[in-house]
Amino acid sequence: MNRRGFLASAGAVLSLGVAGRRTERPPDPVVVRVWFSDAAAEREGLEARVDGYLTAALEAAVGAAEIDFAPSPVSLPAEDGRHVLAVHWPAKVVEGAVGVGRVDPVADVNLLVTDGDPREQPAGYARPHVAAVTGAEFIAKMSPVAETPSVVPYSIQSAATQLLLHEVGHALGxxxxxxxxxxxxxxxxxxxxxxxxxxxxxxxxxxxxxxxxxxxxxxxxxxxxxxxxxxxxxxxxxxxxxx
Incomplete structure (x- = not known):
């Protein structure tokens, strides 16, 4: 099977599995598993900011959310670019879903955060159950969610943080x-x-x-x-x- 056929069939398997589990157990929280790139993992405070802002937004929307961080970072060919965000990362998730890769995906959202520049396009990418964003440096610089109102002035930091919510929203449909x-x-x-x-x-x-x-x-x-x-x-x- 060629690469395109493999991704299409594996994606269908993943989507069917998700649909069945969400229908059978609707009270389950929405689970977002987060992977950092090697460079993003070096940003102090990044995990707390990603956890805080995703949790606050998702719990307000769906009632229960679980943000789960992968134990080790992901090595990427680059920190940004369409190939990394829209091809390389989704392929890793799909390969993990069918048991031939090291990425262990969850049913709801599998999010990659890289240290790429969010001012360069594309800054993010999403498809059902898969999302990727750049901007780790700027997300890490946001103030803690408990100290931040739900509406903030536009800045690189706030735009990069909002991008997390944007791409996770797409991944959820x-x-x-x-x-x-x-x-x-x-x-x-x-x-x-x-x-x-x-x-x-x-x-x-x-x-x-x-x-x-x-x-x-x-x-x-x-x-x-x-x-x-x-x-x-x-x-x-x-x-x-x-x-």
Whole structure:
């Protein structure tokens, strides 16, 4: 079997297994297993920040979440780039799911965090049950979740942290249409599934952000407010979809 056929068949096996387990035991928490790249694992405080922000957002959305960290880092050919995020990592997860790799995946989300630059595209990637993000350096610099409000000013640190929620949301089955952007005085506040796309180039914004979304509200123009803010919790329509 060629590589594409192997990944497709293994992915189908993984998806079927997930569907069966989630249906049989709906009270189970959503489990996110997190792997760090070799370089990301050197960032002091990263594990606490990933744990704190994912737990806070997921528990508010689905009621119970478990963030599980793999015991050892993953060696990668690079810390960023489409091949690493969208090909290399998903292949490792699928190989582990069918018992031919060292990665031991879980049923819900298998997340890779690398030390790549989140200002370079692609900064993240996701497919069902698999996600990858860059930005470990900046996530580690965020203040502890207990000291941070759910809406924060836009910065590289907050954007990289929100990217965790964005890609995990995709891995759990929600899309950009489950995001919201709202006016709050002189600011526009973007939720995780819209996120930084709101202030991206016109081409990217039009591709990923619609005028109306599943939350039933119009997305305001980025030019109508002087301040950018990011919400570190999922929008109401995302919560309904996740439940």
């Amino acid at each position: 929600i899309g950009h249409e489950h995001g919201s952007a709202e006016r709050d005085g002189d600011a526009v506040v973007a939720s995780p599934m819209v996120g930084s796309y709101l202030w991206a180039s016109r081409e990217l914004r039009e591709k990923h952000v619609s005028d109306r979304n599943a939350c039933g509200r119009r997305v305001p123009s980025r030019t109508t407010a002087s301040e950018r803010r990011l919400r570190l919790r999922y929008a109401e329509c995302a919560v309904q979809a996740l439940k």
